[in-house]
Amino acid sequence: MSSLLLLSHIAAIGTQQPRERTKRVIKKSGLSPFLLLNHSEKSNKKVYCVSSSSSRETEEEKMSSTKDDRIAKISSAIRVIPDFPKPGIMFQDITTLLLDPKAFKDSIDLFVERYKDQQISVVAGIEARGFIFGPPIALAIGAKFVPMRKPKKLPGEVISEEYSLEYGTDIMEMHVGAVEPGERALIIDDLIATGGTLCAAIRLLERVGVVVVECACLIELPELKGRDRLGDKPLFVLVSAD
Numbered sequence: 471m472s473s474l475l476l477l478s479h480i481a482a483i484g485t486q487q488p489r490e491r492t493k494r495v496i497k498k499s500g501l502s503p504f505l506l507l508n509h510s511e512k513s514n515k516k517v518y519c520v521s522s523s524s525s526r527e528t529e530e531e532k533m534s535s536t537k538d539d540r541i542a543k544i545s546s547a548i549r550v551i552p553d554f555p556k557p558g559i560m561f562q563d564i565t566t567l568l569l570d571p572k573a574f575k576d577s578i579d580l581f582v583e584r585y586k587d588q589q590i591s592v593v594a595g596i597e598a599r600g601f602i603f604g605p606p607i608a609l610a611i612g613a614k615f616v617p618m619r620k621p622k623k624l625p626g627e628v629i630s631e632e633y634s635l636e637y638g639t640d641i642m643e644m645h646v647g648a649v650e651p652g653e654r655a656l657i658i659d660d661l662i663a664t665g666g667t668l669c670a671a672i673r674l675l676e677r678v679g680v681v682v683v684e685c686a687c688l689i690e691l692p693e694l695k696g697r698d699r700l701g702d703k704p705l706f707v708l709v710s711a712d
């Protein structure tokens with residue numbers, strides 16, 4: 471049976487977004503029928519075309535189809551703002567996803583379903599947008615939440631890592647004593663671009679003996695090849711934005 475590849479062509483919203491964006495929604499594991507979402511270029515309306523690999527769906531396929539439908543709606547709820555914060559950057563804005571409680575909850579549920587049985591004791595969320603998605607996932611899987619913060623924000627003793635971004639450089643800090651050697655961690659952020667941020671988070675956690683099980687993001691910008699920078703560290707994403 472074929473694995474899922476789901477394509478969503480996302481329209482720019484309103485006058486702020488004159489250019490069209492394409493988002494690919496990828497389910498990284500499991501079996502499912504093929505689901506294609508197509509965007510009508512002229513009308514700015516999204517056209518959803520669903521086709522199955524077989525005419526009779528199995529129960530497993532039906533469940534996957536439901537999951538895929540959730541991912542399509544999550545993708546549609548993410549807005550793209552051109553030239554923010556600098557010319558040439560197509561900013562993936564998750565604040566519009568937060569305005570849609572069903573899509574927001576679905577995004578949390580998809581991560582929880584993946585990580586609930588993986589003996590993860592630490593969810594490390596990256597400032598700022600990893601703070602939105604990390605805590606509900608941590609609570610649902612029974613893990614603690616550890617904030618990975620911008621410099622000079624944490625009041626206690628910290629360890630730091632400098633890293634490069636798509637548009638600048640930054641420093642990430644974590645409280646000493648927040649995690650124990652041997653703990654199993656999931657790192658959460660909204661987006662991977664160059665991968666510099668996730669690499670810094672991995673380095674911080676591994677420096678203190680934590681096992682980083684996986685990194686998880688809502689969105690991947692594949693053109694920036696951040697996934698390659700993570701080496702063999704697994705990365706799970708819901709939406710791939712071209």
Ligand SMILES: O=P(O)(O)OC[C@H]1O[C@H](OP(=O)(O)OP(=O)(O)O)[C@H](O)[C@@H]1O
Nearest residue numbers: 597598599635636662663664665666667
């Ligand atoms: O893969 P990378 O190239 O490292 O980029 C990804 C990071 O960039 C964004 O955060 P940003 O640094 O803009 O900070 P913010 O969330 O505080 O705005 C995003 O939320 C990721 O954390």
Ligand SMILES: Nc1ncnc2[nH]cnc12
Nearest residue numbers: 559560561562636661663
């Ligand atoms: N294009 C982008 N959209 C949102 N956040 C980002 N962080 C780095 N690149 C980004």
